[in-house]
Amino acid sequence: MKTEFIQRCIKGITQAIIEHENDIESLDRAIGDGDHYINLKRGCLAINSMANDFNLMPPSDVFKKIGMKLLSTIGGASGPLFASFFLELSKSLENDGDDRDGFTKGFASGVRAIMTRGKSDFGEKTMLDVLIPISELLNNRVDGDIFDVATQIDRKANEAMLATKDLLPTKGRSAGLGDRALGHIDPGAKSCQVMISAVCQEILKAKK
């Protein structure tokens, strides 16, 4: 992975989050407290303003800076969870390298860090319902054609996000709603899908 690609993804993700303001905000208003979009936008803008400083840094240092910044800028439950993903990804890249195999391992370590910090697992109507299937897909297709894999990941993230609609929440703020949360997509699952899709679009641009 190249730092220049991460910088393009930061721009792409920020733009995608802003474009999905209404979706993300209304989902968190329905089954949360309505702050998820604002939290994410604050984090994205803070990272954008640092992005030029990343020029000469290796990806592991870039992800460490991102994790630390998120810890201090995004509030709510999601801030520390996203931060622990990037901090663990950074550590893993440092140990295993930043090629595709190293990134796949790093992504899995980041997802495990969210599970540990959130005491949560697949099927609890959270961001993990998108992140866990994507981590598995990355792992299964580590040797697959990069454009094929990006297309599959984009599709899978969308399916996984939609599937949270029918799940009963057992973690986070929405857990208290019980049955009343049925029929609503989890806001964190939606924001992760939007961010993952933005990264896939950056990969697929190289094909055009």
Ligand code: ADP
């Ligand atoms: P808050 O719930 O504190 O207002 P946000 O609105 O920023 O924080 O984030 C809510 C999202 O965080 C949820 O939609 C869910 O995806 C995710 N989330 C909350 N708690 C957990 C947890 N324990 N494990 C994994 N994800 C969680």
Ligand code: MG
């Ligand atoms: Mg919220």
